[in-house]
Amino acid sequence: MFAGLDLFQISTAMAAHAGRRQALTATNIANADTPGFRARTIDGFADLLQHAGSPALRQTRPGHLSSSGTTGQAKSHDAGGQAAPNGNTVSLEREMVNAARALQEQARALAIYRHGLSVLRLAGGR
Amino acid sequence: MAGFSDSLRVAASGMDAQAQRLRYLAENIANVETPGYRRKTVSFVEEVGRGAPRGAVRPGPLRLDPAELERIHDPSHPLADDDGYYRGSNVNLLIEIADTREAGRSYDANLRMFEQLRQMSSALLELLRR
Numbered sequence: 001m002f003a004g005l006d007l008f009q010i011s012t013a014m015a016a017h018a019g020r021r022q023a024l025t026a027t028n029i030a031n032a033d034t035p036g037f038r039a040r041t042i043d044g045f046a047d048l049l050q051h052a053g054s055p056a057l058r059q060t061r062p063g064h065l066s067s068s069g070t071t072g073q074a075k076s077h078d079a080g081g082q083a084a085p086n087g088n089t090v091s092l093e094r095e096m097v098n099a100a101r102a103l104q105e106q107a108r109a110l111a112i113y114r115h116g117l118s119v120l121r122l123a124g125g126r
Numbered sequence: 127m128a129g130f131s132d133s134l135r136v137a138a139s140g141m142d143a144q145a146q147r148l149r150y151l152a153e154n155i156a157n158v159e160t161p162g163y164r165r166k167t168v169s170f171v172e173e174v175g176r177g178a179p180r181g182a183v184r185p186g187p188l189r190l191d192p193a194e195l196e197r198i199h200d201p202s203h204p205l206a207d208d209d210g211y212y213r214g215s216n217v218n219l220l221i222e223i224a225d226t227r228e229a230g231r232s233y234d235a236n237l238r239m240f241e242q243l244r245q246m247s248s249a250l251l252e253l254l255r256r
Binding site: 019022031032034035095106110113114 | 129130132133134136137139140143144147169170171172180181182183228229231232235236238239242243245246249250252253
């Protein structure tokens with residue numbers, strides 16, 4: 001289970017993903033009334049992990065390209081949806097749902113991380 | 127963590143912009159009876175440069191509504207012309223109230239986002255505690 005500490009890597013990536021999603025949602029909501037603004041979103045973390053199923057490129061330096069989903073970042077894309085007369089595609093309702101989802105995702109990731117940590121502590125006899 | 131503080135600034139810029147819009151709306155509503163007053167409108171643009179985080183918003187330049195001023199018949203009014211008409215304001219209270227509602231709703235959304243971002247970053251900091 002703790003070989004290579006995959007659990008921690010994945011939960012860290014999940015928390016980072018939640019943070020990015022929340023950042024995009026904050027941008028969308030701040031621009032809810034900006035003419036011509038198009039809402040952006042990113043794929044869920046599960047999709048990201050699935051795409052990372054193939055063997056990852058080996059990274060020997062931080063500057064190297066990464067192909068792995070656990071360390072790579074999800075690309076944001078246009079969220080689509082009906083545009084208002086001023087060309088704005090932000091839907092406050094959709095953004096609220098996204099924000100709730102991000103919060104939930106982050107809470108789950110942190111819970112997994114904390115639990116893993118307490119198991120490690122227990123194994124360490126502290 | 128840097129991502130969170132940037133997002134907090136973005137949410138704060140959204141609140142700032144909406145508050146500015148609410149201020150102009152308040153001016154319009156206060157001046158609905160002022161002769162010759164043109165309603166003020168403001169549009170939002172994306173903030174660029176000056177160390178602003180990506181996606182921040184700011185109110186654009188102030189614009190005056192070029193719509194026709196209302197002609198009001200009141201011969202006893204000091205500003206009345208020979209026909210007994212004077213120019214009122216072009217503020218439509220119905221539009222202003224609807225706009226106020228919308229601005230308030232957007233402000234609320236930004237505020238809620240701000241609180242949620244703070245909640246997330248403090249949850250992250252909780253990890254440091256035992």
